[in-house]
Amino acid sequence: MIEMQSVYKTYPNGVTxxxxxxxxxxxxxxVYVVGPSGAGKSTFIKLIFREEKPSKGSIIINNKxxxxxxxxxxxxxxxxxxxxxxxxxxxxxxxxYENVAFALEVIEETPKNIRKRVMEVLDLVGLKNKAxxxxxxxxxxxxxxxxxxxAIVNHPKLLIADEPTGNLDPDxxxxxxxxxxxxxxxxxxxxxxTHSKEIVNTVKKRVIAIEGGLIARDExxxxxxxxx
Amino acid sequence: xxxxTLKRHxxxxxxxxxxxxxxxxxxxxxxxxxxxxxxxxxxxxxxxNQIATNIxxxxxxxxxxxLTADDAEIEVIESEINKISEISSVTFSSKEVELxxxxxxxxxxxxxxxxxxxxxxxxxxxxxxxTDPLDTLAVAEQxxxxxxxxxxxxxxxVVQNLFRFNELARNIGLGLIIGLIxxxxxxxxxxxxxxxxxxxxxxxxxxxxGATNGFIRWPFFVEGLLLGVLGSIIPIVVIVSGYLYLIxxxxxxxxxxxxxxxxxxxxxxxxxxxxxxxxATIGVWGSVMSVRKFLKV
Numbered sequence: 001m002i003e004m005q006s007v008y009k010t011y012p013n014g015v016t017x018x019x020x021x022x023x024x025x026x027x028x029x030x031v032y033v034v035g036p037s038g039a040g041k042s043t044f045i046k047l048i049f050r051e052e053k054p055s056k057g058s059i060i061i062n063n064k065x066x067x068x069x070x071x072x073x074x075x076x077x078x079x080x081x082x083x084x085x086x087x088x089x090x091x092x093x094x095x096x097y098e099n100v101a102f103a104l105e106v107i108e109e110t111p112k113n114i115r116k117r118v119m120e121v122l123d124l125v126g127l128k129n130k131a132x133x134x135x136x137x138x139x140x141x142x143x144x145x146x147x148x149x150x151a152i153v154n155h156p157k158l159l160i161a162d163e164p165t166g167n168l169d170p171d172x173x174x175x176x177x178x179x180x181x182x183x184x185x186x187x188x189x190x191x192x193x194t195h196s197k198e199i200v201n202t203v204k205k206r207v208i209a210i211e212g213g214l215i216a217r218d219e220x221x222x223x224x225x226x227x228x
Numbered sequence: 229x230x231x232x233t234l235k236r237h238x239x240x241x242x243x244x245x246x247x248x249x250x251x252x253x254x255x256x257x258x259x260x261x262x263x264x265x266x267x268x269x270x271x272x273x274x275x276x277n278q279i280a281t282n283i284x285x286x287x288x289x290x291x292x293x294x295l296t297a298d299d300a301e302i303e304v305i306e307s308e309i310n311k312i313s314e315i316s317s318v319t320f321s322s323k324e325v326e327l328x329x330x331x332x333x334x335x336x337x338x339x340x341x342x343x344x345x346x347x348x349x350x351x352x353x354x355x356x357x358x359t360d361p362l363d364t365l366a367v368a369e370q371x372x373x374x375x376x377x378x379x380x381x382x383x384x385x386v387v388q389n390l391f392r393f394n395e396l397a398r399n400i401g402l403g404l405i406i407g408l409i410x411x412x413x414x415x416x417x418x419x420x421x422x423x424x425x426x427x428x429x430x431x432x433x434x435x436x437x438g439a440t441n442g443f444i445r446w447p448f449f450v451e452g453l454l455l456g457v458l459g460s461i462i463p464i465v466v467i468v469s470g471y472l473y474l475i476x477x478x479x480x481x482x483x484x485x486x487x488x489x490x491x492x493x494x495x496x497x498x499x500x501x502x503x504x505x506x507x508a509t510i511g512v513w514g515s516v517m518s519v520r521k522f523l524k525v
């Protein structure tokens with residue numbers, strides 16, 4: 001489902017983030033992306049949904065050639081990919097319900113299906129009773145659950161989470177992990193960038209370690225491997 | 229785009245009016261202020277133009293036929309006059325008609341002129357109107373060139389000054405209106421830009437969730453339209469009621485002069501429509517323009 005071949009990325013300011021990445025991720029996998037800060041984790045993730053373009057190399061996602069994609073086709077790529085951010089990226093003036101419904105309005109789903117599906121995922125993340133709140137009225141963990149709900153509401157083939165537990169306390173982090181595992185169990189590929197040694201070493205999955213813009217390790221049921 | 233999505237965009241645009249609270253008030257305020265000014269100037273302009281046109285319409289040329297000209301020569305004159313393309317109407321007025329008009333215009337004293345009915349000293353005349361009053365001078369010159377025309381009268385100095393004044397008045401008015409509209413657009417796009425800067429992040433988020441540019445732009449279009457329409461309500465009320473007051477109080481004073489204001493119906497409604505469409509246009513323009521540069525994410 002994801003195929004990267006000798007991918008390089010140098011930013012306009014001269015910083016080289018990726019230095020030749022080769023990786024294949026199959027449908028249904030759960031992958032941790034680990035590595036020190038500034039090693040290229042975020043760039044790796046941003047390339048997948050075309051928030052950034054590689055300087056060199058090929059990226060194929062769901063049989064789409066991402067770097068060669070035209071601007072007007074980018075939204076359609078993103079509809080197949082749910083993304084969860086460390087800072088949630090919720091729309092502050094919309095209610096929780098409206099935030100999640102937005103992803104379905106974009107694909108022009110019928111209002112009846114939107115209502116049904118939104119309540120379904122809000123139930124899954126345990127926020128059914130907070131549908132009418134706005135993001136600021138929720139705790140960090142709750143907001144992250146809303147972000148996950150929005151990311152999975154349109155049944156994407158791929159879920160990307162960029163340090164989804166970065167700002168959360170341990171208990172809340174485990175809740176988030178539980179939801180991500182459920183999503184993965186239903187067949188969605190999950191890619192999660194993280195700094196949490198505890199999570200990686202407890203919930204064993206494939207681990208891709210990125211160091212200095214290169215893949216340093218790629219192990220199934222791997223360890224976090226850094227001392228922080 | 230499906231119909232339900234269009235409906236969603238209108239809902240969303242209307243909701244944004246509420247969500248933006250004071251920013252909405254600021255934008256509507258900017259539209260309102262400028263539209264009151266634009267509306268007042270438009271009313272003034274249209275009326276000045278109307279007065280000028282009325283005066284110009286009354287301008288006519290009188291070409292006096294030589295006393296010695298016989299019927300054949302008069303026919304030649306008529307065919308020559310008809311060759312001039314800028315002319316809209318030609319009326320022949322015989323010397324008997326001319327005398328009768330003169331006697332009538334003199335009132336009581338005219339009676340003494342009746343003596344001349346036996347031996348009429350006046351000329352036969354052609355009364356000519358031009359299609360465009362501004363051609364009066366050129367036409368008069370051509371008339372003077374025709375054989376057996378004794379004299380061409382059109383109040384040369386008065387007409388020239390009048391036309392010069394009318395043209396100046398129109399140009400100044402037009403310049404003021406254009407200046408005002410540009411000020412309005414500047415004010416409004418600035419106000420909306422401030423509200424949109426606050427929304428730059430939101431637009432970025434929408435794009436990351438997979439919204440197309442059109443999907444994001446539509447609610448902004450609707451919002452701008454509503455801002456413009458909301459902003460034109462007060463100006464329309466002010467201008468229409470002000471014009472009604474003016475008509476009721478000024479018409480009596482100007483009854484016997486050449487100043488005649490445009491009638492309330494339909495002018496006030498036409499003006500309202502113009503204000504409404506200017507408001508809607510600048511609202512939409514300001515809104516859509518300022519969202520444009522945030523869409524490339």
